[in-house]
Amino acid sequence: MKVVISEFMDEAAIAAELSGLDTLYDPGLVDRPEALRAALADADAVIVRNRTELRGDLLAAAPKLRAVGRLGVGLDNIDLDACRARGIAVYPATGANDGAVAEYVIAAALLLLRGAYGASAAVAAGAWPRAALMGREIAGKRLGLVGFGAIARETARRAAALGMALAAFDPHLAAQDPAWNPASGPVARLSLDDLLAQSDVLSLHVPLTPETRGMIGAAEIARMRPGSVLINAARGGVVDEAALAAALRAGRLGGAALDVFAAEPVDAAAGALFRDVPNLILTPHIAGVTVESNIRVSAVTARAVRRHLTGG
Template sequence: MPKVIISEFMDEAAIAAELAGLDVQYDPGLVDRPGDLAAAVARADALIVRNRTQVRGPLLDAARDLKVVGRLGVGLDNIDVPACRARGIAVYPATGANDGAVAEYVVATALLLLRGAYGATARVAAGTWPRNALMGREIAGKRLGLVGFGSIARETARRAAALGMTVAAHDPFVAAG
């Protein structure tokens, strides 16, 4: 039975649903105990990480049977992808998994800042209604600048455009269009 090590936080319902039937060691504190992590991956087929577990050098040397690394996120800066490739270890980022959530966060934060709601939070919580502090500005007609135009930025642009914003983006890896 495949042995799966999860060294950082992962939703426990997702573990139960998606990894049922596998031998799973879920220890979100394992990332902070390098010796224990190395011992755990020594007999693992799969390792699931977020962004703090450094999948490189000594950890890869300890992972004799590792076949796959799953990354709960899209950035791979904590994973030595060429070293994994050289060892025949597949690396799978969770591309697309958080696009909508991040896009919502960006647009919601823009709305919050334009309206002044963040600065008025303490007064509202204290029971006052600082109407003038909450008047702010409308988001329609504003320009949103995006650095990078990958899937998260595209989703953010779609939502921003739906609110009447104009979008400007720069990404040296995406052709102008």
């Protein structure tokens, strides 16, 4: 049985969980479409991250495919309907990187609210910009979570420990669900409009679907509290990037952090939109990837694929 791995993965997990299988590990395959298509011709399983678009011609090129392992939780790069129709099982690494994303969100909120951590060059050059760098504390601020699934709940737990008030919008979670009343304290259940208007930090935790694509556009950004901070470590395409850049340039928002983008990887032409935008953190879809989470995600995914192929 052959397993193809088209993006980076913990090699120890491959050795431990996929031993005895014919494993092709080539993290550069995602950037060589013809080689990837050829490798999948006789593959029983494929393991991918978010950049491998497993749909259309690529799926058709894998007639023996029985299982897909996803090194992460977002599934918008996989044609789930086509996989379902062919009986191909899809295994996301549910829960394995929740803590990593939650830490990223809290760190970004702290950085953006405080605003002092980019001063190294100025201080080293002899400037002493104390007045310009008087930032804000995170304690007492309201964290608004768009979507209240597992990662958002991990984020809320950490935010509560820092003294933040918590609120969320999630139309798919019933009002009586116990998730709204965790041990760390109740989470207010708000409409999206109210969450936008009342949050000091707005963090997005939704998949990319027809329903969520563009859900934070110019109108929604205009409803956000002046000086508030927006963090998107969920999926690109949920936020109107041009509208966000314009709001930051105008000083309407206090800052933003984007880990995900409508088109990835971001090239120089697309990146020009963000050039010289103030109080903006850009990272390359790395929120859920740490040394520790990579080990967990790789082991969980490889184990699921092996179990599907071998029955044990």
